[in-house]
Amino acid sequence: MELRNAGSAGTLESSDIMITLHPKTDEGIEIVLESPAKQQFGKAINTTITETLMGLGIHSALVEAKDRGALDCTIKARVETAAMRAAGLDNLEVYP
Amino acid sequence: MMEDKRKRLRRTMLFLPGNNPGILQNAALFGADCVILDLEDSVSPSEKLAARNLVRHALESVEFGDVEKVVRVNATTTPFFRQDLEMIRARPDAIMLPKVNSAQDIIDFDNLASSIEEEEGIQNGSTGLVPIIETAQGVLNVWEIARASSRIVALNFGAEDFSASVGCQRTKEGDEIFHARNATVLAAAAIGADAIDTVFIDVDDEKGLIEDTQLAKKLGMTGKAVIHPRQLDPIHLVFAPTAKEIEHAKRVVAALREAKEKGSGVASLDRRMIDAPVAARAKRVLELAVAMNLIDDNDEKDKKEIQGGGA
Numbered sequence: 001m002e003l004r005n006a007g008s009a010g011t012l013e014s015s016d017i018m019i020t021l022h023p024k025t026d027e028g029i030e031i032v033l034e035s036p037a038k039q040q041f042g043k044a045i046n047t048t049i050t051e052t053l054m055g056l057g058i059h060s061a062l063v064e065a066k067d068r069g070a071l072d073c074t075i076k077a078r079v080e081t082a083a084m085r086a087a088g089l090d091n092l093e094v095y096p
Numbered sequence: 097m098m099e100d101k102r103k104r105l106r107r108t109m110l111f112l113p114g115n116n117p118g119i120l121q122n123a124a125l126f127g128a129d130c131v132i133l134d135l136e137d138s139v140s141p142s143e144k145l146a147a148r149n150l151v152r153h154a155l156e157s158v159e160f161g162d163v164e165k166v167v168r169v170n171a172t173t174t175p176f177f178r179q180d181l182e183m184i185r186a187r188p189d190a191i192m193l194p195k196v197n198s199a200q201d202i203i204d205f206d207n208l209a210s211s212i213e214e215e216e217g218i219q220n221g222s223t224g225l226v227p228i229i230e231t232a233q234g235v236l237n238v239w240e241i242a243r244a245s246s247r248i249v250a251l252n253f254g255a256e257d258f259s260a261s262v263g264c265q266r267t268k269e270g271d272e273i274f275h276a277r278n279a280t281v282l283a284a285a286a287i288g289a290d291a292i293d294t295v296f297i298d299v300d301d302e303k304g305l306i307e308d309t310q311l312a313k314k315l316g317m318t319g320k321a322v323i324h325p326r327q328l329d330p331i332h333l334v335f336a337p338t339a340k341e342i343e344h345a346k347r348v349v350a351a352l353r354e355a356k357e358k359g360s361g362v363a364s365l366d367r368r369m370i371d372a373p374v375a376a377r378a379k380r381v382l383e384l385a386v387a388m389n390l391i392d393d394n395d396e397k398d399k400k401e402i403q404g405g406g407a
Contacts, residue, residue, distance in 0.1 A: 009146050015118030073157035074117040077149040090145045 001056045007086025010070075010078035017070035019049070019082040022062040029053055029060065035067035048072050052079040104164055105129045105387050106250055106290045106319040107335040108328050109226075111168070113138035114147035120154040123163065126325040127332075129387075130164035135180050136171070136194055144176050148183065155186035166226060168192040172201050181205075184212045190224030190249055195257065197233040202244035209247070221247055226292070230254030231261040235276045242283035252321055253280040255294035268304050270311065281316035293317040299324040309334040336388050337381045345385070348378035 008020035024030070031046050038045075049063055052075070063079075070078070084090050110128035112119050114135045123131045133154065139147040151167060167188045169180035173195070184191065193205055205225065213220050225247035229238050235258065242251060255273045259266040266272065277293065284291035293312035296305045309320055309331050320331050337345070348370055355363035363370045385391045 009149075013116075013118065015121060070117060071121055071157070073153035074121070074150065077117075077146070077153040081146040081149045084145060084149075 001058055001083055001087045001089070003058060003061055003083070003086040004088050005086060007082045007084070009081035009085060010066075010074075012066060012068055014068050015070060015074065016068050017045075017075055017078050018064075018066040018068075019075075019078045020064040021058075021079075021082045021086045022064075023086070024060055024062045027060050029058075029063065031063040031065060033065045033067065035065070035069075037067070037069065044072075045070075045075060048075045049079055052076045053083065056080065056083050058083060103383075104249070104290075105383065106164065106292060107384075108319060108322045108331050109164075109166065109250075109252070109292055110322045110325065110328065111138065111295070114151045114167075115139050115143050117150060117154075120150065121158055123154070123158060123165075124161045127328050128163065128322060128325070129319070130166055131160070132166045132168050132192055132321075133188070134168045135176070135183075136168050141176075144170070144180075148180060152183060152186045155183070155188055164189045166190045166192050166224075168194065171195040172204060178208070181208055181212060184209055184218070184223050185216050187218070188223065190226050190247075192226040192228060192252065194228045194254070195231055195234070196227040196229065196241055197231055198237050199240040199244035202227060202241055202248070206245045206247060223247065224249040226250045226252055228252045228254045228257075229276070229280050230257035232258070233261075234258075235279050238279050238283040239286070242287045242289070248287065248289050250290035250292050250319070251280050251284040252292040253277055253294050253317075254321075256297070258294075268298075268301075268308070270308065277312065277315050277317065284318075285316060290318040291316060293320040295321045295323045296327065297323065299326060302326075302330055306330050306334060332388065335384065336390065337384050341381050342385045342390060345378035345381035348374060349382060 003021055003023035006020060006022045010016050010018040012018055029050050031049055033042055033045060035042060035045060045067060049065060053061060106129050108128045109130040109132055110126055111132045111134050112123055114133050133151045135147050155165060165188045167183045169191055170176035171194045209223055210220050225245060226249060227241055229235055229251055242248060253276055258276055259272055264272045281291045296308045298304060305327055312320060313334055322328060347365055351365040351370055352363045352375060
């Protein structure tokens, strides 16, 4: 999946996470995480985001993540949705 | 196998908005017999994709326990339907299909569901179906709809869209939906499926909810769709069997057991033969009583009888 423009998904409500993906020219995934649980879970959240992007074949992205206590399954869902929107695939039949 | 799916307890089917992670992750905690992860009315068109991804991951990760998981997809005529059906891959117990007008809608669904099941290596027909009967056409065709697929575990009547489709005013008394409720009950009963009554939209009117549920039960509805968790307890209470009903059901089951032990083909109680409908009703009463802990621990024998399908 190739990111063509910025794409976001999620909300700032409790138990959710707002993910915004930006394409970037160099390799690597850079994450700017804001979370009340950053101390305890920051590393785990970053890992989930990175693994989800890798699973979609995305190896280069700038990720803004505003976490409000989201579970792993929510983080994965929001990253996938943001990626599909950033890749312009939100109107296609895609099942990652 | 279809029979087992149909036999599940469905006094309450609680709608949960598909794009709300805080609610989805607690789906099993509300106390409903069934939860409906909604991709239709509670999700705006621009959030369909987000809700679909969220519901799929919730189905794969959240612990639902004994609660039945149903996904309400968008109607077959919408551009969202085909992608919504992909949810089958995440193994919900059933799909709820809105605005079903004819048997053909069911046949089309069945074909698509079968091909997805085949691709996923899921047993064909194992995804259940709950059609919503909520249009004039749907009510007129409800019997053809009900018999169009063995996937159907329940029929849900939806009064709000139905009254809009007919052009009548929706009232709390529900005179305008009397026929439609009856038609839904009859079709569901004829195929051995549950009949799930329409939602009661005034969440602050508990008295009205109870009266509406009592009427639905009287007509033969076996459960009710629910839009707020606070409606669950009043509805469960209405569907609870009375002490007298439980006592009678226990006697029926005991008589059946005795006849079986004696090797007799015919059981009787108070000089009347226990025929299949009486046995089935008694079993249903005891199933509800077990589910609601209305049978105390001394009645283990009856519980086993029911849970083992002995009656």
